[in-house]
Amino acid sequence: xxxxxxxxxxxxxxxxxxxxxxxxxxxxxxxxxxxxxxxxxxxxxxxxxxxxxxxxxxxxxxxxxxxxxxxxxxxxxxxxxxxxxxxxxxxxxxxxxxxxxxxxxxxxxxxxxxxxxxxxxxxxxxxxxxxxxxxxxxxxxxxxxxxxxxxxxxxxxxxxxxxxxxxxxxxxxxxxxxxxxxxxxxxxxxxxxxxxxxxxxxxxxxxxxxxxxxxxxxxxxxxxx
Numbered sequence: 566x567x568x569x570x571x572x573x574x575x576x577x578x579x580x581x582x583x584x585x586x587x588x589x590x591x592x593x594x595x596x597x598x599x600x601x602x603x604x605x606x607x608x609x610x611x612x613x614x615x616x617x618x619x620x621x622x623x624x625x626x627x628x629x630x631x632x633x634x635x636x637x638x639x640x641x642x643x644x645x646x647x648x649x650x651x652x653x654x655x656x657x658x659x660x661x662x663x664x665x666x667x668x669x670x671x672x673x674x675x676x677x678x679x680x681x682x683x684x685x686x687x688x689x690x691x692x693x694x695x696x697x698x699x700x701x702x703x704x705x706x707x708x709x710x711x712x713x714x715x716x717x718x719x720x721x722x723x724x725x726x727x728x729x730x731x732x733x734x735x736x737x738x739x740x741x742x743x744x745x746x747x748x749x750x751x752x753x754x755x756x757x758x759x760x761x762x763x764x765x766x767x768x769x770x771x772x773x774x775x776x777x778x779x780x781x782x783x784x785x786x787x788x789x790x
Contacts, residue, residue: 583599
């Protein structure tokens with residue numbers, strides 16, 4: 566896909582991976598609608614437009630979408646579902662509301678955004694949906710049952726969407742990084758940088774028209790250093 570002047574929605578765009586992805590897209594000439602509760606700190610760009618959105622609330626997502634279309638138009642060809650949060654701790658001590666919140670943000674938020682962009686992508690017979698999952702979406706991790714559950718869901722949803730949408734010219738990719746230096750994990754192992762994931766997103770989007778990556782695993786080169 567040629568990226569210049571395309572319109573992209575990036576969720577969780579205010580910091581970390583989402584912010585890095587937004588900047589990488591801007592470098593490619595993309596118009597970026599960054600969805601998050603708050604805008605990035607001290608950042609302005611003439612092709613970056615922040616729209617306030619609570620991804621756990623479908624009405625808030627619908628409002629952000631309507632504002633995005635109003636400002637940028639309806640030819641949205643890129644959706645990066647990045648917003649997500651994790652939790653580490655024994656399952657038996659996890660509060661039920663926190664469990665629900667992780668699924669609301671990591672899974673239901675992805676559903677709310679994706680269902681909105683599919684109709685116009687079908688109409689134009691083009692588009693690319695990238696869902697940011699995790700290595701936790703293919704492996705279990707002790708004391709991270711809820712987070713792993715949400716990321717397994719993202720992987721399954723992504724594969725199903727690929728099968729649903731491939732005949733409409735819409736690409737769907739599940740991008741699953743290992744540990745990323747976003748402050749979430751306290752591990753001393755070498756980690757991926759948010760910029761590494763941003764580079765992966767650009768690589769995915771530039772794949773030739775006749776194929777795409779359905780599932781891409783990204784890991785740090787030397788995890789024990």
